[in-house]
Amino acid sequence: MALPSPALLRALALSAALALASGPAFASLERARAAQARGDLRTAQIELRNAVRAAPADGALRLALAQASLDLGDGDTAEKEARAALERGADPAAATALVIRAQLTLNRAREVLREFAEPAPDATGPLAGQVLAGRAQAQAMLDDRAAARRSAEAAVRAAPNLPEARLVLSGALLAAGDRARAEAEVDAALAAVPTNAAALLRKAAFAFERGENAAAAELVGQVIAAAPGNVVARAQRAEILMRMGQDEPARADVEAALRTAPGSVPANYLRALLQLRAQDWRGADESLSRLGANLPNLPDGLLVLATVKRALNQGAQALDAAQRHVARRPEDPRGARLLAGMDMEAGRFAPAAATLNTLVGRGTADAEAFDMLGRAQLALGRPREAAEAFRQADAMAPGNAALLSRLAAARLAIGDVSGMAEAANAALRAAPDGPAARLMLAMGAMNRGDLAGAEAELGRLDPAARAGEPAKLIEGTIKLVRFDTDGARAVFAELLRADPNSVPARIALARVANTLGDAAEADRLLGEALRRDPRNAEAVNRLSAVAMAGGPRAAGARAALEAAQAANPNEAPLAMAVAMLLGRLGEFDRAAALLQSEGLRAAPGQGGMAALRLSEVRAAQERWGEAEAAARSALAENPGLSLARRQLARLLARRGDVRAAEILVDEGLRQSPGDTVLQATAVGLGQQANGLEGALAAADRVAARPGAMPAAATLRGDLLFGAQRLPDALQAYAAAAQHSPSVQVAQRQATTLAALQRPEEAMAVLRDWVARHPGEAAPAHSQLGQMELQRNQPEAAIRHFRAAAEAAPNDPVVINNLAWLLQERGGEAGRAEARRFAERAFFLAPTAEIADTFGWILARSGEGARGLPLLRQAAAGAAAGNAPFAPGIAYRLAWTLDSLGQREEAARVLEPVLANAAAFPERAEAERLMSRLRGG
Structure with missing residues (x-):
């Protein structure tokens, strides 16, 4: 940028006044000076032009015109007039300085260096100082910092009292990071010319x-x-x-600057910033448009453009500007937050998380960025990662109630109930009336099976929050868990009346309908939910399961999925679900077409998975070449996708190139030695090539890699156990327990010892683990419980299952086992406690087996009418899945029907079960019941 010289202007004005004591030139000069005094540089330039026309031979006037033109940014006129001034005898130092500054204004740094040679080392005086100062500026513009520093220092030596020399040296020092000396040079310049x-x-x-x-x-x-x-x-x-x-x-x-120089880049940019602060988005957009190609080079220019375009709902332009800003300044949290925010608004959570994770990796993420990352991870179904992001945000900005509530939600999602309560209570301390934290505590209590505690937390909400959708959903769910289906349906129906577009209300009503056995109503509600929210995972998953199961409901579920996907072609999870459904149904070409659709290919982060699924479809068609090409494409898109690496390795091995497959898997294990998918693939390839010995050798190679443990600890033992080499397997597990102990290894040791008919030793291994690792004891307690049952020690089994349930309060299988044992023990107290556990298990996972437990407890407690729909649901689910416990469920359903006086249906349920000669634990009771029904 040209350095203005008021001292030069004053000298020129004085010489002009002496030379032009009268006449038109003098009058123009006076008007020019008056215009300059009021800040009207454009008029001043015009008047100086008039003065030059009146006295063309006056070098001082031309020099004044050159300076005025330079002040206006008119480099061409400034250069021309400064050269003319030189020819007409103007001060050589002043004129040369203006020529150089004009050229620099025009970005002609190389021309300056060519035209103005470096003065002799001993040259001194203003002219040498101006030339050296100009060269220093030119060298700095060309990013030759060392040369610029040398020229600046030489300029100061040549003309110590020349402000321009001191200022260019200040700039060189500033570029070198020496701010103290840089400011000292400025002070020296001001001492020379204040x-x-x-x-x-x-x-x-x-x-x-x-x-x-x-x-x-x-x-x-x-x-x-x-x-x-x-x-x-x-x-x-x-x-x-x-x-x-x-x-x-x-x-x-700003407006004064723009009146003088309408094209001023800094002034136009500042006007845009002021308009942005006033939320004058249209005005800011117009101001930014005037900056043209200069905008990306201004501080935060692209960030400001993205903000303005976003406010104007010009999404594509806003996204482009934000992406360019982040590419230029990936360490700037503001740009990353803006880009991630736009992606999240559009439902693009994967790229949003990627942007924020990059920021985290650079160590510049702030609390808001971590908070956004947590929300993105939650939307992606990654609650553990979300909880960690929210924890980081809370560490940076403690005491934020909303943030703490989100942390509580994430911790609840990963089963960390105590951590959830800690965060929720902290949120309540920060904002005692905050409903979000209170709702988290209610959900936590519900997850613990403490329905009364959940109701108490809801009761502490203010009336407005209690009437809101989240609280009503919890209230209705409590009723549903207690199997008050009428009450639950009334709560959810009220929500739907209040908001006819509510997706959560429809999903909740679908759960009620499913519990009551009204599958058609459940499917209808799920279809409505999916039309309104094509990203709803529960609607997608449940309709997919119905469509894949076949039967009369399958066509309607499939139609709902396909209609939603056609209306939302860019929703990647939905497209993937429909493609997999089509593949399962044998419609491979349609599945492949969907997997190759533009909407799915363009979805951020989905290309690799789509190509992998395409490979699986082509393999099912035995189109091996296309399957291999798709697997290679998936791996190229996402080299860390171990499933794609496994798929390609299997395809290579299928065509006989086992060595290439092994190299491919080995490459993946070098990058991720603890990847269980790749570890198992390596072992499988070894077995394919050389049988059990080849598999064992591969397992040893995998386990020897640094970082392979603890995932690889059981590979050798599992192979030997599967080959029924039980003593060798036990030896392998014992070795694993020495170098990489884990509850999984302990369980396998116990299982092998039990298979070797050494039950006391098996239980000793598990008890030892429980004693030494109480924080990881739940699986061991469960296995001990099963062993105690086999020994016909129900009280001991209950103790272990109770301990397992305390250690793993969100494991529905453990809780269900405990509920079953408690109700089997008999007595009103046992059934009451069993019911609480069964409610909790059914809330966590309403499977056929858990519905059977809950329904049977209700039936035996005299609430057969409430237990009957659960038992119907259990019987239908067990029959559809050919579950081994299906006959027992059928007996319990028949018993309940009989208790309710529905004897004919009870007989119809039992007849096909008893017609099958297969034994089941409840067969004797079922035969007695059938005898009574027939005799009745």
Whole structure:
């Protein structure tokens, strides 16, 4: 940027006044000086042109015109007039300085270096100083910092009192990071010429950086008082005033600068910033459009553009600007947050998480960025990662109630009930009336099976929050868990009346309908939910399961899925689900077409998985070449996708290239030695090539890799156990327990010992693990419970299952086992406790086996009418899945029907079960019941 020289202007004005004591030139000069005094540089330039036309031979006038033109940014005129001044005898130092500055304004740094050679080392005086200063500026523009520093130092030696020399040296020192010496050079320039505008502005910049805003504004004010039309000074003061929150005075400076120089880039940019702060989005957009190609090079220019375009709902342009800003400045949390926010608004959670994770990796993420990352991870179904992100955000900005509530939700999603309660209570301390945390505590209580506690938390909400959708959903779910289906349906129906578009209300009503055995109503509600929210995972998964199961409901479920996908082709999870459904149904070409659709290919982060599924479809068609090409494409898209690596390795091995498959898997294990998919693939390839010995050798190679444990600890033992080499398997597990102990290894040791008819030793291994690792004891307690049952020790089994349930409060299988044992023990107290556990298990996982437990407990407690729908649901699910426990469920359903006086249906349920000669534990009771039904 050209350095203004007020001292030069004053000398020129004086010489012009002496030379032109009268006449048109003098009059024009006076008008020019008057225009400069009021800041009207354009008029001043016009009047100086008039003066030059009146006295064309006057070098001083031409020099004044050159300086005025340079102040306006008119480099061409400045250069031409400065050269003309030189030819007409103007001061060589002053004229040369203006020629150089004009060329630099026109970005002609190389021309400056060619035209103005470096003076001799001993040259001194203003001319040598100006040339060396100009060369230093040119070298700096060409990013030759070392040369610029040398030229600047030489300029100061040649002309110690020349402000321009001191200022270019200050710039060189600043570029080198020596701020103290840089400011000292500015002080030296001001000591030589206290009114030098460039030195005052540089001094103000240093004050501004230190936050000394008032001092900075006063320094710039001195420049403006002497030269009201100084555009640089006006822009600089406007920026200072904006930081001080004085937008109106700042706007006045900006408008004054733009009256002088309508094309001024800094002034137009500052106007845009002021308009942005006033939320004048249209005005800001117009101001930014005037900046053209300069905008990306301005501080935060692309970020400001993205913000404005986003506010104007110009999504594509906003996204492009945000992406360009992040590419240029990946460490800037503001840009990452803006880009991630736009992606999240559009449902693109995977790229949002990727952007924020990159920021985290650079170590510059702030609390807001971690908070956004947590929300993105939750949307992606990654609650563990979300909880960690929210924890980081809370560490940076503690005491934020909303953030703590989100942390509580994430912890609840991963089963960390105590962590959830800790975060929720912290949120309540921060905001005692905050409903989100109270709702989390209610959900936590419900997950513990403490329905009364959940109701108590709801009761502490204010009436408005209690009437809101989240609280009503919890209230209705409590009723549903207690099998008050009428009450649950009434609560959810009320929600739907209040908001006819509510998706959660429809999903909840579908659960009620499913519990009551009204499958058609459940499917209808799920279809409505999917039409309104094609991203709803529960609707997609449940309709997919119905469509894949076949039967009369399958066609309707499939139609709902396909209609939603056709209406939302860019919803990747939905497209993937439909494609997999088509593949399962044998419609391979349709599945392949969907997997190759533009909507799925363009979905961020989905290309690799889509290609993998395409490979699986082509393999099912035995189109091996296409399957291999798709697997290679999946791996190229996402080299970390171990499922794609496994698929390609299997295809290579299928065509006989086992060595290539092994190399491919080995490459993946070098990157991720603990990947269980790749470990199992390597072992499988070894077995395919050389049988059990080859598999064992591969297992040993995998386990020897650093980082392979603990995942690889059981590979050798599992192979030997599967081959029924039980003593060898036990030896392998014992070795694994020594170098990589885990509850899985302990369980396998116990299983092998039990298979070797050494039950006491098996139980000793598990008891030892429980004693030494109480924090990881739930699986061991469950296995001990099963063993105690086999020994006909129900009280001991109950103790172990109770301990397992306490250690794993969100494991529905463990809780269900405990509920079954408690109700088997008999007695009203046992059934009451069993019911609480069964409710909780059914809430966590309403499977056929758990519905059977809950329904049977209700039936035996005299609530057969409430237990009957559960037992019907259990019987239908067990029959559809050919579950081995299906006959027992049928007996319990028949018993309940009989207790309710529905004897004919009870007989119809039992007849096909008893017609089968297969034994089942309840067969004797079932035969007695059938005898009574027939005899009745």
